[in-house]
Structures are given as C-alpha cells and as structure tokens.
Amino acid sequence: MTYDRALPRAERLAMPLARDVAEEVAKQYGVCIRPVPLKRLDTHTGLWEIIDVPCGATLEAKCPPCAKRNRHLRMAQCREGWHLDQEPTITPDEPNDEQRWLVEFRADVQAQRDQADQEGQDTTDLDELIDGLDEEINAAGMRGNVLGRTVPKRNRSTKRRQDAPELPKRKMINSTLGRTFTSSDGKIYRPSLFVTLTLPSYGKVKNGVPVDPDTYDYARAARDALHFSKLIDRFVQNLRRVAGYDVQYFAAVEPQKRLAPHLHMAIRGTLPRAEIKQIAAATYHQVWWPAADRVVFDGDHLPVWEDGTGYLDPSTGEVLPTWDQALDQLDTDETADPLHVIRFGAQVDVQGVLAGSPDADQCIRYLSKYLTKSLGDSLDPDDQAQRDHAARLAEALRFEPCSPACPNWLRYGVQPKGAKPGMTPGQCRSKAHKPDHLGYAGRRVLVSRKWSNKTLAEHKQDRRTWVLEALGQPNEPTDPHRYVWKPVPAGDANIAPLAVRLLRSVHERQRWRAHLRELEARATGQDLSATKDTGRAA
Structure with missing residues (x-):
C-alpha cells in the first residue's frame, strides 16, 4: 500500500500514526515502549554500543509491558515466601568498591564537619552534603546510617491509651515459620493467613459516594490516608508481639470504591481469627505534630523569607518557630493531645489458606491485581458523583500537612x-x-525482609536464568568491571527514532519466541514445520 496524497484530509487524519502502531506491536510482544538508551563500553574489546534498557515502570499508564513484568515478579515473590517450611538464611553481601568509596568519602566529610564545628564555622553546607551522602549510601544497597542516629529520638509516653484494649503477649521465639498441624492420617499442614484491613466510616456511602457530602468527615478521611502507612507499621508490631514469632508478610495497599486506602496482607503462619480482629481493634497510631487546626496565615497574608533567618511574620517581622522549636514546645506541654489518632475500622476479613491450593493462587492474583494501576485509576471517568467526591477529598488534602517538610506548615x-x-x-x-495518590504517600507493596529469602533483583535474575536456559544460552556471571555505562545526551544523532528502536526489539523478541517454540516442539515431539507455520501465522 502506498500513501496517496490525493486522499481527503479527513481520511488522512483518521490514519493511525506509524509510531503509535509500533508502540501497539511492542505492547503485544511485551517490549518496553519507553526504553532508555545508554552507551556501554566493553573494556575487553574497547567497543562502544548503544543499549536500550527497559524503563522499569510499575504503572500500566506509563509502560504496560514493564508494569506487567513487575506484576509477575511480585506474584512470584509472594508465592515463594508465603508457605516456606524452612527458615530463610540471609547473609549480607560483601561491600563493593562503590560502597567502600561512599563510606570513606562520608568519613572525610564528617571529619571536615567536626573540625568546622570546633572552629565555630557555619556547617550548613557540610550538613546538607552529609544528608545527601547518607541517601546515596542507602541507594547503593546499604542499610542504616553509617554513624547511627545522630539526632536524639523524641520519645513520648508509650503508655497505651485508655480507650485502646490491652493485648496478650507471647514469649518471642527466634522463628519466622508458623505452626503446623497434623491430621489423623499423619499428614502435616502449615496454614497461613490472608487478611484485609480497612479504615473506619466517615459517613454513609452508596456506590462509593457519600449520601450526604456536607456531613461526610473529609478532614478525618484526609488525615487517615496521609498516616495509613504508620498504622500498618503499628499493626505489624502488635501482630509479632501477640504471635510470639517473627511474622513475615507480603501486603498491598489499594483504594476502596469510597477512595479510602485499605490493606490486603498475606501472612506466613496462622493465628486464631479472633486474635487477628483483637489486634486490629487494639492498634492505633498517634501523630505528635504541632497543631494544624487554626489558620494563622492565609491568602495574601503569608510568611516572608529572609536569607539567613528563615520565614518571618509579615506583620510583626518575628521569626516563625522552626519545626524543632515547635516540637520542643509540644514536648513541654503536659496537657497536649496528639494532632491525630488513626485506627482501623470494624471490618476485618481473615481467611485461612493452604499452600498450593486454588485459594492461595486466587489470593496471590488478588494481591497483585491493581499493582499496575495508580490509586486514582479507581475513579470511574463516567461517574460524575465519584469525581466530585474525589475533588472534595483533594480539597481537604490541599492544606493538610503531609510531613514535617510540608510547606503547609507555614499556614x-x-x-x-x-x-x-x-x-x-x-x-x-x-x-x-x-x-x-488520594492522600496515600507510602509504598504500595510492603514485603518483610525475611519473606522469600530473596530480593526483587534476585527474583528478576531467576527469570533471566530461566529464559537463558530455555534458549540454550550460557548463564555465566558477568564481570562487574567489564562494562562502563554512560547516559546518552539528549539529541544524540546516533540514536535511532523510537519507532525504529521498538521494531528492533520486537524482532529480537520474535526470534526468542520462535526459538522457544522450536525447543518446546522438540521436547514434545511435534512436527517442527507445523510449529514454524503456526508461528508465522501468529
């Protein structure tokens, strides 16, 4: 077919763009549609080449193939850790050259900072550099702070609230495995749990929309969403105290139709349903932040910035209290109440699950069902009432402080x-x-450290190993110092158009699939020519 310029304009505009068609074909073959081009130097041969690296997006709206791969990885991670019958053994990796260099550089900067402090010099720039290095250290695969906690932790009273019931406590044993049960025929069962936890009601709803928006408690709904991740942490702490062993879990946070976050959690081992519900009812989190209920500055009357001083009251010129000063004042106020107390709602669903059962597979699919969607994707674009509900929630969140560093504190x-x-x-x-995000800023997937005895990167490596073995390719460890990677500058003339790069990747994927079909046909004794014809037809 040739392009006919004589076609009417309307017909030409109705034609799909070639790049869009290339993207659709790439999606069908599981090829990343937003590949990141990187230059790679092979130090053994001295040759440079440009490699398209998958973007690794976890949301379908950004890259469906990468999001799908991530979902399958999470499903494998959940399946492998849920019903372990042997204790995981986690041995820390040996530090690499980059990690050693970062720690050495961190030590040099710390020494400079200590010297400057002794001489009475300003250490602001060095403190910022140290904070950045600590972030790089964690990003490089190291856990914890090099020097431990450098700022004393603020401790409020740990005495339980009088309106929260006490919890039973078992003696802790050094184990991550749940109890086993032996049937009359001698068969051993090791059941686990699938738990769903929700937030309380903020007002009567129908089809996910408040019946009376004027009485719906949007302020509480907003704060609950902001601090939901902390409530989950408290639940895990209480769960382990009651269980008496190091409970491991795989959890996903999803939105309900009313737009409130709720939690699905696969738990290794089992506890009585009544105890799980008791733990949920007794779990709470107190937010000890300065008061945020009285508006001090608004509209055109906002604090002004002064270099070297900070934000000032625009009327009096007084310096506003810093975050630490505000907390100091809160600590000395014996009559102070927490800014917010968050609890779970009364609806708690607890299911027992056996390894290898259809229920287990169904729960795993359910846990990962919405991982490729953002929380806001739960909105029905054709449901105006629900969109109005989301807009009112967004307005309630607009001026609500979400963290100590939130600009809303100036208000x-x-x-x-x-x-x-x-x-x-x-x-x-x-x-x-x-x-x-509907107010929720935490991670969507929560996995305990001893869940599957593997990191997500190791699960990816398992998939790569399987593919290489299926293709008959060697899976030898790569010398970490063999390749040097560099970003490709924007507008580099050596980078082919995106559509061309996508089609190259599609061709490579077609070749892999044909090879896999051929190997499968040989293993099952099928006619190879028939398999090739089928492959071409597909």
Missing part, C-alpha cells in the same frame, strides 16, 4: 523542617498531594 505558623525560600501553603509537591 499554621510553623517553619517546615528544612525550610527554604519559595515555599507556599497549598502547593506541596509531595506525592501525597497529587490527585492520583
């Missing part, structure tokens, strides 16, 4: 932690304030 007369010029209440850039 309530407090300088945010790490205050800097340009902060404006109502314009926080954290993901908690983005409409797609």
